Amino acid sequence: MKIVRNAIRCNLCGDEIESQSRHDMVWCKCGACAVDGGHDYLRRCYRSQECYTDISVVEKSTDEIAQNKKNVTDSRSQGRKNVTRGE
Ligand SMILES: [Zn+2]
Numbered sequence: 001m002k003i004v005r006n007a008i009r010c011n012l013c014g015d016e017i018e019s020q021s022r023h024d025m026v027w028c029k030c031g032a033c034a035v036d037g038g039h040d041y042l043r044r045c046y047r048s049q050e051c052y053t054d055i056s057v058v059e060k061s062t063d064e065i066a067q068n069k070k071n072v073t074d075s076r077s078q079g080r081k082n083v084t085r086g087e
Pocket of ligand 1: 010011012013014015028029030031032033
């Protein structure tokens with residue numbers, strides 16, 4: 001996953017904040033929420049999840065999308081051990 005923009009909007013003060021680099025932690029004006037992680041990971045701090053709206057932009061590579069599909073299939077098949085599989 002590629003993080004193009006790591007940003008949130010505070011629902012309480014309307015401030016839009018963006019983390020530009022890995023250790024760039026940015027708080028909104030009212031201090032209800034913050035973003036961190038830059039383009040490496042999406043980290044949020046908040047008083048409650050209703051405090052902010054996520055406006056981040058991420059790009060998924062085709063490899064990762066294929067991997068996610070595989071994982072979903074695997075977890076489903078694990079729950080169905082008694083089902084006989086037809087050829
Ligand atoms: Zn705020």
